[in-house]
Amino acid sequence: MASACCAPLEAAYETCQQHTLRLIDILDIKIVEARGLLVRPGGSCPEHCVRCVVKMDNEEIFNTSVAAKTPNPYFGEDLHFELQKKFRLLSFYLFDHYSGRAARPLGKITFRKEDIAKYSDQERWFNLQPLNGNSDVIGKVCLEISCERLNQEGNRHEVMYRLKVRMVDVCDLLLPASRKTEVYALAHVQWEATGLCIATEKLHACQQQDSKQRENVAYFDLPFFTTEVGQKRDEHEQNVCAGPNGKGSLFLRLSVWHDLPRSSSTFFHGEVRLPLMCPNQFDESKLAWYYLKPRLRGSERISRTQGGEESTRTVDTHGSLKLQLRYTVDHVLCSSHYNQLWTLLLHSLNVQPFRASVLALISYLPKSESDRIVLPLVRTFVHSNxxxxxxxxxxxxxxxxxxxxxxxxxxxxxxxxxxxxxxxxxxxxxxxxxxxxxxxxxxxxxxxxxxxxxxxxxxxxxxxxxxxxxxxxxxxxxxxxxxxxxxxxxxxxxxxxxxxxxxxxxxxxxxxxxxxxxxxxxxxxxxxxxxxxxxxxxxxxxxxxxxxxxxxxxxxxxxxxxxxxxxxxxxxxxxxxxxxxxxxxxxxxxxxxxxxxxxxxSCAGSESSTTCDSVTVLKEGLLYEYKDVRTDCLGRTCSSSKPRHCYLTENEFYWCKQKESTRLGQLYLSDVVLIQPAERKNRGRRMFQVATRKGIFSWEAVSCAEMGEWVALMKRTCERQWLNIQQASDCSQLFEIDAEQQLENIHLTLLRYIETFRSWKDFFENQRSTLTQEFPMLQLFSEPTIRQVTLQSLQSILCCTYTLEEKHSLALANHFKQVKYGSKDLPIGDDNYLLLRSRLRKYAAAAAAASWRDEADTAVTTTAYTHGSLLPVEQTTGSSG
CATH class of the missing domain: 1.10.506.10 (GTPase Activation - p120gap; domain 1)
Incomplete structure (x- = not known):
């Protein structure tokens, strides 16, 4: 039994590195209700509704609508996303919508990613703001910046420096990729206190080397200052950019623009502000990516924290929306690190009595916490069959x-x-x-x-x-x-x-x-x-x-x-x-x-059927059918897309030109070989492909979230078809369960309540005799044999949790050694959100590591469950040194 329990994880990724770390971004949103909306009269019309659109950066991930019978509509939406890409802004837009008319915006709420943690798990009201383009700034810019000294042999107290700035590339702008060459930047060197510009230069993105590369480089001669005789050179260089006469220090401001077609107007994409602190500021890495940010003007120059709170303090003139947000980043290790925890859970099924097992001890936690761990436990046992x-x-x-x-x-x-x-x-x-x-x-x-x-x-x-x-x-x-x-x-x-x-x-x-x-x-x-x-x-x-x-x-x-x-x-x-x-x-x-x-x-031998008395449509909606059409003798192809109303049933996937019209095509799910997301240029992550024995069919959804729903549901339906045909007894193959992620969630729960488990352990060692007043269920463990088994289970939980936490610390440290701040994946200006969930580890591990090591050194006779057998703690944790 024990060896079979360990098999799924041990057979997984045997070649994974010792400290491999996988980051999974998870966003939970609860849209409760709105109040005080300025909706148009005529709420009795059935086509009049309030529409709520959720956007991640500039991509719509969800929308819903409710009848606008009242200015206080109730939505009641619970959303869960496992994010496939990084984002900066999470926005909620409300529209007053009539069918056949232009939707009238009622307001919006925008959160920066780093601000979501401040409202985590809090259900609260947020005031709607009027729509304007200044705050919705996304995108990144790659800059090459260097600073060189001009008068190398001159007076060391009178030095001049030349700043070199080149815009290499831009990405993720609110602009089609085909028009990226039209983007330009205005680079300014300014005094911080007065805002006066020393110089301004215009730059274009220069991804390719060409004859005009020199025009894409801006040079700024920084002013020099005479200092007192005898001042050290390093001190002088550290203050070379400090301005006299109260002008403050210098900073580089680079704003990104593009000209609107058939218009004399320009569109602002964002800006980068870099304080010029010292000449060797850009010596380590001349080439770096930066996040674009909104422009700062007058009263807008407030701190990030103040800016996040300001939206909740403004006067409620556009109405408000009640939300509950939760953004986390799971730090998942490779499968071999979870073997001990995996085995502890599966071995609990054989512990007698069961109320002394690890599973039972987890169930004694407060209900709010045990509710969070129920689903990971269920998925873990399903995956292990x-x-x-x-x-x-x-x-x-x-x-x-x-x-x-x-x-x-x-x-x-x-x-x-x-x-x-x-x-x-x-x-x-x-x-x-x-x-x-x-x-x-x-x-x-x-x-x-x-x-x-x-x-x-x-x-x-x-x-x-x-x-x-x-x-x-x-x-x-x-x-x-x-x-x-x-x-x-x-x-x-x-x-x-x-x-x-x-x-x-x-x-x-x-x-x-x-x-x-x-x-x-x-x-x-x-x-x-x-x-x-x-x-x-x-x-x-x-x-x-x-x-x-x-x-x-x-x-x-x-x-x-x-x-x-x-x-x-x-x-x-x-x-x-x-x-x-x-x-x-x-x-x-x-x-x-x-x-x-x-x-x-409830009969194990009953027969199943793959047919239904009536066809049940599991999902229907708009998809775009993509086909590659050959156009010339050179072999170049272009794609044609046509809107289709698609239906998914238990047995087939078919599409029509319009809803309830004649079928144009169909795919039997029994013939499907592969379903997977696919990327196509300028289409983002909304595409997916369905491969059958007859060919490959490409489809595009209206959003990446809608694409994910189609892919997940089609996979589950095909899996059931396979189950009915094969009559397989191994259910673990029928569900796409990330076992490592489920075990990581269980580990986090154990870590949050590590002090509770320690107090229970002290109770069974007769160090605390009054704990039964706080936890009455401990009175059930009065027999000596039950107390001994419970003590072993508690020691196993503590040992496994601390050991796994140390592995997290090592993997996290190794991860940040490999991540380069200023790379395209981690641009400068991105707050360190990766440690949102590791803060708990930071304090819990620091508080308990010393005492745990002391216990591990002295616990010669204490035992823990490992792979179904009883081993000393020292053998399960390794060397404590």
Whole structure:
């Protein structure tokens, strides 16, 4: 068992370097609501909406809209991005939009990347600012700067220096790449205090060597000053650029522009400001990349911190937007460094009793923190192909701790949350296939299903509403009970394990087996998805009040029917207005249908099917089809792009000229060989390719985020096709899980609570006897054998966390030795955001490293779990010196 546990990581990247570091930028955005918007009158028009656009630099990554019935619209959007490229500005734009009319801007909010950390995990209001182009400055410029002394043999107290500036290249400007040659720069040498210019020169980008290269170089003769006799030369050179008569010091300001076509106006791209501190300032690296920044004028000359806070202090004249932002950079090591942590987690499945294992100790952390670690844990066990033992252990422990069988798996325990996340991970497409057809019909028809007489509006009929509710509920129940053939094999295996564990502890109680299945399948899966269709990926838009009420009533019917199946008798009626509806479904026919559904979906040998009774569209939208067309005898080709309305179903991907028009082409997913993003000149990262046995098809999405959604969904759909064909037992091949990243998130959680684990360790060593008041669950570890096993688990956590943290420190130090400040990847002017998450490591490791080393030197008899065996701590951590 132990050797099998270690295999996935050990077989991964055996040739990775000792201190390889991978950086993963993650951005989480929650758009809550807006208030005080200056929307146009006419909010009752269904085409009138407020549109929110999210841009990263100049690229749109997301947009959403809500009906503009009020100046305080609610969005309720939760976004998660794993960024594929670096960015500087994150902007939110609000527009007052009418169909067929030009959208009217309501305002914007712009954050610099380094400012996002100040508002991390805080839900707060931000005032909208009017749109102007001065603050949205992006782009980089490459400059070659050097300074030479002119009078080498002259009086050393009267020196003159010549500054040489050459603009080599520019990139990431708000300008098509074909027009980059039109960009020029104005270089100024100015006094800082007065702003007076000594000289101004015009420069052009000179990527290629040509005869005009001399014109692309600017020379500035810096003034010289006479100093007192006897002053040291180095002191004199350090102050050579200090201005007399209160003028302050000199600085170089280089602003980037281009001329607008058919106009006498110019467009400002940004500027670089470099203080000229000393003559040898540019000796180390003459060629460097710089970030362009907005111009500073008068009152705009405020510090970066003040500038970040100013947007929240200005008068709320354009309205405000409520946001929650979180930007982190995961520092992920190569797989071999996580072997010890990986093995600790997998070995927890064999520890007896389970409540003394590493997994159980993690579950005792505060709920807010354990919620963050649930998904990484689930993904780790899925990747290692140990899902079924994981579920078996969690279910057994939950049943042992349960005091009321009627609430089994119906609380928010650690086991319930893990299995719920597992169902969402494995069964997301199954959920869409089952519920989406009926859900789309409800959203489209928007029929009233209100059966509460107190909520009926004038003109509504209780009889018609009841009939609508019965029709919708019946069709939804039919979709659910007939969906077992579309359920993934892994999910059926999980339900089988849960049923077997329940039967072990409750023999001859089939109703308890139905209760467990009902708690997850109905209560936490189908019912939760109906109440929140957008968060479960069933819809892209939020339901209005009428549709929300309909979905809530359908959910009541399904939950009531599920409880009736478990209990086998009619339940008490708490809502009298629902009694006629419940009587319609509380019959033997519906009960038998649900019982058969529970039996089929939890049977390990049940057959799966790749076909559906009705085609379910998983995703549809606008894509651009790209084809290479040969144009001349020289073999040169050009690309043609045409807009297509595309559809993705369970079995195929097809496209039409317009929505619901005749098909122009189709691809069967069983024929797909490869799906991957692709880059094409001037198209950025919005392209992707679908390779089949017949050829390669290229498509372009409207944004990189939309492209990512298409690629991810098509991959998951193809993986399920492969699963149904191969009937593979190894589920780890069906999910693209970054195991190292998941283990890194688990490590961060352990590191955040390292002092808590140390205090628990002290408690079991009888150094703190009052800790049970703070953590009552520690009273469960009264037996000496359990205390000893728990102490070993705690020592393993501490040893593994500190060891892995030292590897992070070494890898991070090695990474910054290799990164050159001023390179294209890390331009000058970029704040050091790479350490956003390592600050925690910096203080935690520094505080605990000394005491840990002392413990490691003296802990001769202390043991830790490593690769399934018990070894002394010294052997697991290596030399402490």
């Amino acid at each position: 140990h899902v079924k033992p994981f579920v078996c252990v969690l279910c057994s422990e939950e049943i042992l701790q349960c005091q009321d069988v009627n609430t089994l798996f119906r609380n928010c325990s650690f086991a319930s949350r893990c299995i719920f996340e597992l169902m969402k991970l494995v069964g997301s497409q199954y959920l869409v296939t089952t519920l989406k057809p009926c859900l789309d019909k409800i959203f489209l028809e928007r029929k009233s299903c209100e059966v509460d007489p107190d909520r009926l509006t004038p003109g509504q009929s209780l009889t018609n509403n009841s009939r609508n509710l019965i029709i919708y509920a019946e069709s939804m129940i039919i979709r659910i009970v007939d969906s077992s053939n579309h359920c993934p094999q892994l999910l059926r295996d999980i339900f089988r394990v849960m049923r077997d564990v329940t039967a072990k502890y409750y023999p001859n109680r089939v109703d308890m087996q139905w209760l467990v299945l009902s708690s997850f399948l109905v209560m936490r899966f189908f019912a939760a998805a109906l109440l929140n269709p957008k968060s479960f990926g069933l819809r892209q838009d939020l339901p209005d009040s009428n549709v929300s009420r309909t979905l809530a009533l359908i959910t009541k019917v399904i939950q009531r029917l599920s409880n009736f199946v478990v209990c086998g008798r009619k339940l008490s009626d708490k809502e009298a207005f629902m009694v006629p509806i419940w009587e319609r479904f509380s019959d033997e026919r519906h009960r038998v249908a649900f019982v058969k559904f529970f039996d089929r979906i």
